[in-house]
Amino acid sequence: MFKTQVSQNQKMSIHSxxxxxxxxxxxxxxxxxxxLRALKNINLTIDKGExxxxxxxxxAGKTTLLNVLSGIVQPTSGRLKRNEQVGKKKIFIxxxxxxxxxxxxxxxxxxxLFAYDSSLYDSKSEFMTDxxxxxxxxxxxxxxxxxxxxxxxxxxxxxAIIRALLTRPDVLIADEPTSSLDSDxxxxxxxxxxxxxxxxxxxxxxxxxxxxxxxxxTGKIIHLxxxxxxxSGHACFI
Amino acid sequence: MFYLNQFFKIIVKAPIRGFFLIFFSFVFIFSMxxxxxxxxxxxxxxxxxLSGDSFYTLINGQENxxxxxxxxRSLPGVHKVEVLTEVQIKEExxxxxSNLNMTNNLAQLDLNYAGLKIVFKKDLKPRAKELVRDxxxxxxxxxxxxxxxxxxxxxxxxxxxxMIKGIKDWGFSIFILTMVIFWFISLLLxxxxxxxxxxxxxxxxxxxxxxxxxxxxxxxLIFFSFSATTLVLGIPKINNLALTLVLFVIGMSFFSSKYHWESRx
Numbered sequence: 001m002f003k004t005q006v007s008q009n010q011k012m013s014i015h016s017x018x019x020x021x022x023x024x025x026x027x028x029x030x031x032x033x034x035x036l037r038a039l040k041n042i043n044l045t046i047d048k049g050e051x052x053x054x055x056x057x058x059x060a061g062k063t064t065l066l067n068v069l070s071g072i073v074q075p076t077s078g079r080l081k082r083n084e085q086v087g088k089k090k091i092f093i094x095x096x097x098x099x100x101x102x103x104x105x106x107x108x109x110x111x112x113l114f115a116y117d118s119s120l121y122d123s124k125s126e127f128m129t130d131x132x133x134x135x136x137x138x139x140x141x142x143x144x145x146x147x148x149x150x151x152x153x154x155x156x157x158x159x160a161i162i163r164a165l166l167t168r169p170d171v172l173i174a175d176e177p178t179s180s181l182d183s184d185x186x187x188x189x190x191x192x193x194x195x196x197x198x199x200x201x202x203x204x205x206x207x208x209x210x211x212x213x214x215x216x217x218t219g220k221i222i223h224l225x226x227x228x229x230x231x232s233g234h235a236c237f238i
Numbered sequence: 239m240f241y242l243n244q245f246f247k248i249i250v251k252a253p254i255r256g257f258f259l260i261f262f263s264f265v266f267i268f269s270m271x272x273x274x275x276x277x278x279x280x281x282x283x284x285x286x287x288l289s290g291d292s293f294y295t296l297i298n299g300q301e302n303x304x305x306x307x308x309x310x311r312s313l314p315g316v317h318k319v320e321v322l323t324e325v326q327i328k329e330e331x332x333x334x335x336s337n338l339n340m341t342n343n344l345a346q347l348d349l350n351y352a353g354l355k356i357v358f359k360k361d362l363k364p365r366a367k368e369l370v371r372d373x374x375x376x377x378x379x380x381x382x383x384x385x386x387x388x389x390x391x392x393x394x395x396x397x398x399x400x401m402i403k404g405i406k407d408w409g410f411s412i413f414i415l416t417m418v419i420f421w422f423i424s425l426l427l428x429x430x431x432x433x434x435x436x437x438x439x440x441x442x443x444x445x446x447x448x449x450x451x452x453x454x455x456x457x458x459l460i461f462f463s464f465s466a467t468t469l470v471l472g473i474p475k476i477n478n479l480a481l482t483l484v485l486f487v488i489g490m491s492f493f494s495s496k497y498h499w500e501s502r503x
Contacts, residue, residue, distance in 0.1 A: 092444055101438065101499055105251060114435075117443040118240075167442045 021083060023048045023091070023171065023203055024069055029078035031064050038064040040227040041078070046205065048083075048170075051197055051219030054207040060224040062207040063098060066173050069205060070095055094169035096177045100160040104149040108140065108159045111148060115166035127166065134162045137192055138185070153180030161189060165196060171203040172196070178210060186213055241448070244435065245456030252431045258424035260460065266417045267464040269410075270482045271474030277410045284406055288399040289317045290360040291367065291388050294330050295374060296351040298382035303352035306377045313373065315359055315366045322353030334386060351384075360391070360399060418485065425489045429453075433497040453493035461486050 024046040031039040039061045046052055046069075054062045067073035068080060070093055084090060102111045112131050121127040135141040138158045148156060157180045164172055172193070178186035190213065196202045208214060214221065223231035249256030269276055297303045307319045322330065330353055356374065358367055367388060375383055391399070429449075436449035461483060468474040 090444075094442065097499075099499075101441070103434070103438070114438045115442040117445070119444060163442060 021081075022046060023050075023083045025079075025081040026068075026075075027079040029068065029075050029080055031061075031068060031073060032076040038227050039068070039075075042229050044222065044229065044232070046203065048203055049197065049201045051194070051204045051217065052206065053214045053217075053219055053221045054205065054224065055209070055211055055214070055221060056224035057209075059226075061227040062224055063175055064227075065224065066095075066175050066205065066207055069093075069171075070173050091170040092167065093171040093173060094164040094167045096160050096164045096172070096174035098175040098179075100156050102148045102156055102160060102163075105147065107145050107147050108151065108155065109144040111159055112144070112163050112166060115163045117167065120168050131162065131166060134165060134192065138162065138188060154182075154185065157181060158185075158189075165192070168200065169202060171205065173205045175207045176209070177206070178208060178213070183213065186210065190214075190217060241451040242455040242459060244439065244448070245432065245452040248428070248431050248435050248452075249456075252428065255424065255427040255431060258420075259428045262417060262421040262424050263460045264464050264467075266414070266421045267461065267479070267482055268468055269414050269417060270478040271465060271468035272471045273410070273414075273475055273478055275471050280410050280413070281406065284409070285402060288360040288402055289391060289395050290358040290362055291390050292355055292357040293371070293388045294322070294386040295354050295356065295378075296327065296331060296334070296384040296386075297354065297378045299350035299352055301352070301378055301382050303354065303378075306374070307354055309377055310354070310356055310370075310374060313370055315362045315370050317357045317359045319357070320355040322355060327351055327353040330386070334384065357395075421485075422489065425492070429492055432493060433495070434499075436493075437497045437499055447494070449493040449497070450490065453490045457486050457490055 022045040024044065026042050026044040029039060029042040029044075030037060042065065054065060056062050064073060068075055069082075071082070109131075116124065116127045118124075121130075132141060132144075135144055135158075138161070140155055140158050140162075143151070143155055146155070148159070151159070157177060161174065161177050164174070178189060181189065193202075193204050193206075194217070197204055204219075206214075218234070221231070221233060222229060249259070297306060304321065307321055310316055310319045331351065356370065358370065371385055374385065432452055433449050436452060439445060439448045465474065465479055465482075468479075
């Protein structure tokens with residue numbers, strides 16, 4: 001899977017999209033939950049193929065912003081433009097939810113099979129190869145038969161991440177995906193995501209507390225505080 | 239095939255819910271398709287005749303009263319014959335003698351009597367009742383039987399009659415209605431699991447309206463395969479099956495609702 005080169009068509013589609021404009025464009029975006037204003041006048045552009053880290057304390061509005069970008073939450077005011085197409089193909093956004101959304105009575109592998117879309121893979125064995133490869137990299141290959149109810153937090157988190165990656169998404173939106181992982185595992189996960197970004201052009205939007213981890217990576221960072229965007233720049237400057 | 243496969247995967251993963259859905263679907267479809275046949279079998283389980291008026295009789299203890307009771311049971315107008323216990327007989331004798339103002343002589347009487355309670359079928363004509371009484375006198379001998387007056391059906395029997403009549407008139411319809419309710423409940427239980435899985439499939443695959451498509455595929459297969467099994471008992475009632483199909487379609491429409499994932503710890 002990772003040896004696969006990005007096809008010429010894929011490269012062209014990324015460029016053509018860039019000519020078409022950003023993937024996400026937010027202008028004075030606000031979200032209210034009752035009387036609480038969760039996001040305040042957010043101005044933001046996210047291009048195709050970008051890695052964006054979203055940082056901030058709990059309650060800063062990270063999850064709300066991710067939900068707005070995913071289309072789960074509608075903005076109360078302001079403008080959100082989402083580029084729905086990549087060339088002729090509709091963009092696909094895959095989420096790693098904070099609550100992971102795994103089925104407890106299913107094994108890890110059965111949960112991963114929810115991502116098997118026959119239109120994306122030549123055969124099921126290709127999907128299984130990808131799945132086992134990702135499981136191997138993240139060190140859970142021998143635990144795929146475990147039921148989610150019996151799995152620890154780290155294993156569940158890795159399953160949720162692998163499931164999202166197996167959908168071969170155009171955009172991966174991950175909400176605190178490393179909260180249950182130690183620094184080694186978190187770093188390994190970042191490496192996998194970087195690879196996806198490089199090889200497949202996947203746009204990665206990643207909410208995290210862990211500033212120490214992201215400062216070594218190239219990518220844009222957005223820092224939120226009480227619903228306001230207070231910093232936007234490169235992660236390496238943090 | 240994908241949707242059918244997913245539907246039955248969920249049935250296997252939730253075996254209790256799945257079993258109830260399959261079981262109640264089968265009973266529901268079968269009882270609708272073969273209603274006349276099953277209704278006939280159902281009626282056979284219910285007592286055929288309802289009880290009507292009754293009378294008591296005292297028969298000389300030296301007569302073979304059990305044989306007389308059997309002969310009476312074989313009469314077409316008789317619903318049932320009860321042989322009375324000794325206590326019941328004494329009570330009945332007291333009643334008869336007190337009606338005749340003969341209580342003073344009670345102690346001197348020989349109470350070696352057998353007692354029978356003869357219950358007529360409901361709405362038996364008076365002439366037929368007289369014929370039954372005459373036949374009893376004939377069997378026991380005129381001097382060996384004392385017949386009590388005919389009593390109209392008592393309230394307990396009347397309630398029982400009403401209940402049996404109600405069961406005969408509505409029993410099978412109530413049974414089917416109960417099956418429909420249980421079927422809907424089992425469908426709703428499976429629906430929760432289908433919506434959950436469909437939500438994940440929609441989140442992680444480029445597909446839409448998965449729950450509805452799964453329900454259409456799964457319920458259609460259940461409906462048509464179970465409808466086919468009703469052929470075992472002959473040609474099913476097409477109108478009833480069409481009505482069942484309408485209910486299945488209504489059931490399928492439940493699967494078009496939007497699912498909200500609830501976070502669980």
